[in-house]
Structure formats: C-alpha cells, structure tokens
Amino acid sequence: xxxxxxxxxxxxxxxxxxxxxxxxxxxxxxxxxxxxxxxxxxxxxxxxxxxxxxxxxxxxxxxxxxxxxxxxxxxxxxxxxxxxxxxxxxxxxxxxxxxxxxxxxxxxxxxxx
Amino acid sequence: xxxxxxxxxxxxxxxxxxxxxxxxxxxxxxxxxxxxxxxxxxxxxxxxxxxxxxxxxxxxxxxxxxxxxxxxxxxxxxxxxxxxxxxxxxxxxxxxxxxxxxxxxxxxxxxxxxxxxxxx
Numbered sequence: 001x002x003x004x005x006x007x008x009x010x011x012x013x014x015x016x017x018x019x020x021x022x023x024x025x026x027x028x029x030x031x032x033x034x035x036x037x038x039x040x041x042x043x044x045x046x047x048x049x050x051x052x053x054x055x056x057x058x059x060x061x062x063x064x065x066x067x068x069x070x071x072x073x074x075x076x077x078x079x080x081x082x083x084x085x086x087x088x089x090x091x092x093x094x095x096x097x098x099x100x101x102x103x104x105x106x107x108x109x110x111x112x113x
Numbered sequence: 114x115x116x117x118x119x120x121x122x123x124x125x126x127x128x129x130x131x132x133x134x135x136x137x138x139x140x141x142x143x144x145x146x147x148x149x150x151x152x153x154x155x156x157x158x159x160x161x162x163x164x165x166x167x168x169x170x171x172x173x174x175x176x177x178x179x180x181x182x183x184x185x186x187x188x189x190x191x192x193x194x195x196x197x198x199x200x201x202x203x204x205x206x207x208x209x210x211x212x213x214x215x216x217x218x219x220x221x222x223x224x225x226x227x228x229x230x231x232x233x
Contacts, residue, residue, distance in 0.1 A: 038217065049210075050210075051223070052219055061221065095158075095219070097212070097216070097219060098217075100216070101174040101175070103160065104160070
C-alpha cells in the first residue's frame with residue numbers, strides 16, 4: 001500500500017496569512033505515460049463530508065476559491081492557502097488514487113491564530 | 114454535478130451486520146465508480162472498497178475482504194455496502210463517494226455520511 005504522510009498535524013495561522021501543508025507519498029504517484037500525478041486534496045469541516053479541492057495535484061475543482069493551490073510531483077506535494085479566511089478552518093487530507101487501495105494522509109487541522 | 118444520498122443512522126449489536134445504501138442522482142450512474150470510505154470518531158479517512166456499476170465489479174481493501182460486500186443496482190441508481198461481524202471498532206461514519214470512470218480519479222461527490230454505532 002502507498003503510505004501518505006502529511007505535515008504538520010496541525011497549524012495555526014493568522015487571518016490573511018499563508019498556510020502550507022505538505023504531503024509525502026511512500027512511492028511515486030506520477031504516471032509517466034500521461035505525466036499526471038494521481039493526488040487529490042480534500043477539505044473537511046466538522047460534521048460534514050470531505051469536499052474535493054484539488055485533483056491531479058494542481059487542478060482546482062469547480063467553485064474552489066483561487067486562494068487554494070496545489071503543487072508538487074512524484075512523491076512530494078503541497079497545498080497552499082494564500083490568504084487564510086475564517087471559512088478555511090477545517091481538516092485537510094491528501095489522497096493518492098494511483099494504486100489501489102486508495103489511501104489518505106492522516107489529516108492536517110488548520111485553525112486561526 | 115450529481116448528488117449522493119445515504120440511508121439513515123444505524124445502531125447495531127456486536128456480531129451483527131449492517132447494510133448502508135447510497136442513491137445517486139445527476140450524471141450517468143453506470144459511468145462512475147462508487148466508493149465507500151469510513152471515518153471513526155476523531156480519526157482520519159479509510160477507503161473500504163468500490164464498485165463500477167456498469168460491470169458490477171467490486172474491489173476491496175485487504176483489511177475488509179471477506180467481511181464487506183459492495184453491490185449496485187443500476188435500475189435504482191443505488192449502491193450498497195454491507196459489513197458483517199461488527200465490533201465496536203466498526204463504529205464510524207460511513208461515506209459513499211463518486212469517482213469518474215474506472216476509479217483512477219479523485220472523489221468528486223460525497224454522500225452526507227451514515228453513522229453506524231456498534232454497541233451492546
């Protein structure tokens with residue numbers, strides 16, 4: 001199984017400041033034939049299901065604010081919130097869909113400082 | 114965009130089984146993979162398995178093989194997840210989630226979740 005490791009486990013950021021979450025996979029999730037990274041990011045607020053933010057490592061899902069961006073390739077990925085808003089308080093998960101079983105990182109809790 | 118609506122909360126005794134449903138609307142049911150993901154209280158996300166309705170082929174995480182069955186009914190656009198031999202460790206919210214095509218895709222639509230509590 002591909003193990004996904006996120007860091008940090010939690011972070012507090014001031015409103016309007018940048019938040020950065022990293023995700024590392026135990027093996028590459030880059031498929032060479034199409035040059036796509038099979039990596040997604042989700043946001044989960046209390047009492048709600050996860051919501052897809054980013055897929056193919058850097059493509060924002062429809063309606064996702066452009067303050068959210070994803071980057072990285074191979075085994076190392078980053079989710080950046082460029083200017084943290086109160087509505088961004090949540091737990092964020094990365095997920096690989098390169099190889100079954102699909103696996104998630106342990107989650108990163110983002111709070112306001 | 115599509116929507117997934119799950120059945121209601123369940124309370125089960127240890128050793129029993131639970132069957133959760135997930136009804137899809139919007140989009141073409143048979144063209145997606147329907148996955149099941151669970152989340153124990155205060156814990157992270159765990160993929161259990163998925164099914165491609167058009168071929169009725171299910172794929173399970175090794176941890177759950179032999180104890181879970183995922184099925185789909187194209188006529189009602191509904192997927193089901195049955196988990197047997199329940200223990201307290203199965204207390205969790207169970208989500209269905211849609212992926213495009215054959216499953217090698219992100220989960221773009223999620224159900225609202227079904228709380229399953231296992232208690233004597």
